[in-house]
Amino acid sequence: MSLGDEHDGFGGVGGSGQTRTRLPEGNSGDVYGGARRPVRSSRSLITVVGVVVLLIAAIAFANRGEGDPADAAAPSSGTPGKTAPTAATGIRPVTGKNGQLPTGFAHTDQGAQSAATNYAVALGSAEMFQTSTRNEIVQAVYTPAAVTARQGDLNKVYADKGFLSRIGLQEDGTTPQGLTFISRVIPVGSKVESYADDRATVSVWYSSLFGLAGEGSKNPVSEAWYTSSYELQWVNGDWKVTDFSQKDGPVPVGRDQRASTAQEMADAVGQFGGFTYAR
Known part of the structure; x- marks a missing residue:
C-alpha cells in the first residue's frame, strides 16, 4: 500500500x-x-x-521447462568482494545426477558456487569412510587428473587404522555395534573469490556435525565451523575440483541449549535427509 x-x-x-x-x-x-x-x-x-x-x-x-529463458537471463551474484544474497537465483542449479551426487552445473559463477557447495557436502559425508562410496565421490567431484593424483593418498588416509581408531570407528571403517556414525556438512553460504571462463575459486562457509551417537560413545557428536576454498576447473561440461584448503570459522557464539540425548541424535540422522544446494 x-x-x-x-x-x-x-x-x-x-x-x-x-x-x-x-x-x-x-x-x-x-x-x-x-x-x-x-x-x-x-x-x-x-x-x-x-x-x-x-x-x-x-x-x-x-514447473518451468529446461529451456526457460529466465535461466540464461538470471543476474550474476558472484562478483568477488561483493555481498551476495543467500537465496537461490533464477539459474537452474543442476541438470542431472552422477549416482547420488548432483551434476551438470551451469557454466557461470553461480554454477561454480553450487558445485563447490554440493561437493563440500559430499566430501564431508560419512560415505567418504567406506571404500566403494569414497571412490564414487572422488571420481564425481575431482577432475580426472586430480583423481589420478589423489585417489591413492585419500585411500591411505581413510584406511589408516590409527585415524579410524581416534574417531571411534573399527579398523575396516565400519561403525561399532549399537552406535551411529554421523558426518555431515551443513553449508551456510558461498562466495566467489575469483572467476574466469574455465577456472573458479569458491569459498564455502559451513558447520559440521561429526561423531558417534549412541550409549557409551567415547566420541559424541559435536559441532564445528569451517570455511573451505575450492579450486574448480570446467572439464567435460561440468565444474570439478582440482584442489581445496580449509580453515576454522567464522564461529558463532553458542546458545545455552540442552544437548540432545544420544538416541535423539541417532534418530535425527536417520530421519532427516540432505539437500541439493544452489546459489
Whole structure:
C-alpha cells in the first residue's frame, strides 16, 4: 500500500492534501455519515487476488521447462568482494545426477558456487569412510587428473587404522555395534573469490556435525565451523575440483541449549535427509 493510499484512508485524496466531506447516508442522525462504506472489504479482495496471483506465479516458476529463458537471463551474484544474497537465483542449479551426487552445473559463477557447495557436502559425508562410496565421490567431484593424483593418498588416509581408531570407528571403517556414525556438512553460504571462463575459486562457509551417537560413545557428536576454498576447473561440461584448503570459522557464539540425548541424535540422522544446494 502506498503513502497515497494511507492518506486516502484518513480523508485525503491521493495524498494531494484536499479534504473530502462525507454526507450522511440515511436518517440515523449520525453526524459522521451513518453507516460508512466498509473500506476493508475492497482491500481484502485485492489482498486475496494478490495472493492467488503470487501462488500461480510460484507454481509456474517451479514447473518451468529446461529451456526457460529466465535461466540464461538470471543476474550474476558472484562478483568477488561483493555481498551476495543467500537465496537461490533464477539459474537452474543442476541438470542431472552422477549416482547420488548432483551434476551438470551451469557454466557461470553461480554454477561454480553450487558445485563447490554440493561437493563440500559430499566430501564431508560419512560415505567418504567406506571404500566403494569414497571412490564414487572422488571420481564425481575431482577432475580426472586430480583423481589420478589423489585417489591413492585419500585411500591411505581413510584406511589408516590409527585415524579410524581416534574417531571411534573399527579398523575396516565400519561403525561399532549399537552406535551411529554421523558426518555431515551443513553449508551456510558461498562466495566467489575469483572467476574466469574455465577456472573458479569458491569459498564455502559451513558447520559440521561429526561423531558417534549412541550409549557409551567415547566420541559424541559435536559441532564445528569451517570455511573451505575450492579450486574448480570446467572439464567435460561440468565444474570439478582440482584442489581445496580449509580453515576454522567464522564461529558463532553458542546458545545455552540442552544437548540432545544420544538416541535423539541417532534418530535425527536417520530421519532427516540432505539437500541439493544452489546459489
